[in-house]
Amino acid sequence: MLAGAPNTDDADGLILRIAKGERAALASLFDAEGARLVAVAQRIVRRRDLAEEVVQESFLAIWRSATQFDSSRGSARAWITRIVRNRALNLLRDGHRMDYHDTETLTDLGDRAADAMAAFDALEERDSLKLCLSRLDEPKRRAILLCYVTGLSHGEVAATLKAPLGTVKAWIRRGTIALQDCLS
Amino acid sequence: MTREGKQAAAGDYVLGTMNGPELRAFEQELASDPELAHLVADLSDRMLSLDNVSETEAPAALWARIEAALDNPATDEPQTTVVPISKKTSQQAPGTPWMALAACAVVALGFGYILGATTLAPPEPRVIAVLLDETSASPAVIVEAFGDDSVHLVPLETFEVPQGQVLEVWTLPDAETGPVSLGTLDETREAMLTGPDLPEPQPGQLYEITLEQAPGSPTGRPTGPILVKGFARNPVL
Incomplete structure (x- = not known):
């Protein structure tokens, strides 16, 4: 495994104990991952109180469904992160569609773009994800980061990058294929 | 689906850009296609580096709220209980009057629903x-x-x-x-x-x-x- 990839042993072991109903294991998982997950949710929902709400619901979901975790389908950290991201995305999508005309939204889009770039910059140089993202053309890299890090839809990425929707969809399609080829 | 098609779909799924019906169809596909599941597992594990946000420590007040919700499931999300149809007969066994009452209540509710539905004018299509x-x-x-x-x-x-x-x-x-x-x-x-x-x-x-x-x-x-x-x-x- 490449340096920079997370050590997954801890979370995987904790999920197995949570599946057996050990509340202490859930507490340990919260200590280890809670702060990170609130930050992940906040990049998508933007408000701290909503991000905490997302993480609270996610931990209840983890408690109920830990028996369904299947380690052959990815690491426990990826699983719990997906639960948090999906809940944050649902909140974002259900809450409102963006109206690009008001200034508040334009500021919001600017903040999201900054968060997306910060996440990329924070990747360790040795992490092959950084290498492979760096090899993509800039628009493709930005489009992928805006979707993944800040939860934008294709339409919102198009508005942020001031590019036609069809072009953005093609960037993301070709970009994610190239990324997977580079990573494998 | 071609391999490229699967890579593109795995990419959309991991990025979180699929909408409701698309997402449900993809998750069905995911359950039955090991190659697709493998692509998704690989990409989500690699993208996870972007989620290593540095934060100081987990908010203790938040854990207190989670514990409270665990102790008091009433504040939790509603749990749906699915009763298999085949079990219905055994639940209506004699000697359980409260169940008979409950059954009456269900029938009454059902009847009211039908009455309510038929007394409403048929909806007009938009x-x-x-x-x-x-x-x-x-x-x-x-x-x-x-x-x-x-x-x-x-x-x-x-x-x-x-x-x-x-x-x-x-x-x-x-x-x-x-x-x-x-x-x-x-x-x-x-x-x-x-x-x-x-x-x-x-x-x-x-x-x-x-x-x-x-x-x-x-x-x-x-x-x-x-x-x-x-x-x-x-x-x-």
Whole structure:
């Protein structure tokens, strides 16, 4: 495994104990991952109180469904992160569609773009994800980061990058294929 | 799906850009396609480096709220209990009067529901579309679309549905949303279908029916041949 990839042993072991109903294991998982997950949710929902709400619901979901975790389908950290991201995305999508005309939204889009770039910059140089993202053309890299890090839809990425929707969809399609080829 | 198609779909899934029907169709596919599951697992594990946000420490007040919710499931999300139909008879065993009472209450509720439903005037469709046969251009299906995301289909001709395939009904609320599945039918018949939560159907909105592999389009978008299509119009009331 490449340096920079997370050590997954801890979370995987904790999920197995949570599946057996050990509340202490859930507490340990919260200590280890809670702060990170609130930050992940906040990049998508933007408000701290909503991000905490997302993480609270996610931990209840983890408690109920830990028996369904299947380690052959990815690491426990990826699983719990997906639960948090999906809940944050649902909140974002259900809450409102963006109206690009008001200034508040334009500021919001600017903040999201900054968060997306910060996440990329924070990747360790040795992490092959950084290498492979760096090899993509800039628009493709930005489009992928805006979707993944800040939860934008294709339409919102198009508005942020001031590019036609069809072009953005093609960037993301070709970009994610190239990324997977580079990573494998 | 080609390998590139699978990579693209895995990318959309991991990025979180799939919409409701597309997402549900993909998750079905994921459960039965090991290659796709492998692509998703690999990409999500690698993308996880972007989620290593440095934060100081987990907020203790938040853990206290989680513990409170665990101790008091009433504040938790409602749990749905599915009672298998075969168990119903054993629950109505004699000697459990409270269950008989509960059963009466259920019957009464059900009766009230039916009464309530029949005393209401039938809803008026917001728009009606006559879908034309793609080859003969003759009217083939009437679609009445209501304001509650449901549609009423009345076929005017019979379509051959080969074994292992289904008829899938689509609408295009707007270009950005793209085509949205309203449901599938395994044979030509009159039906009420309820699609996902969409804006109110508008005049000019496209409706179409395609032939797809059962249980429905794997991509959440029309992939098979278009049998019929038409644009909605306002009924004159």
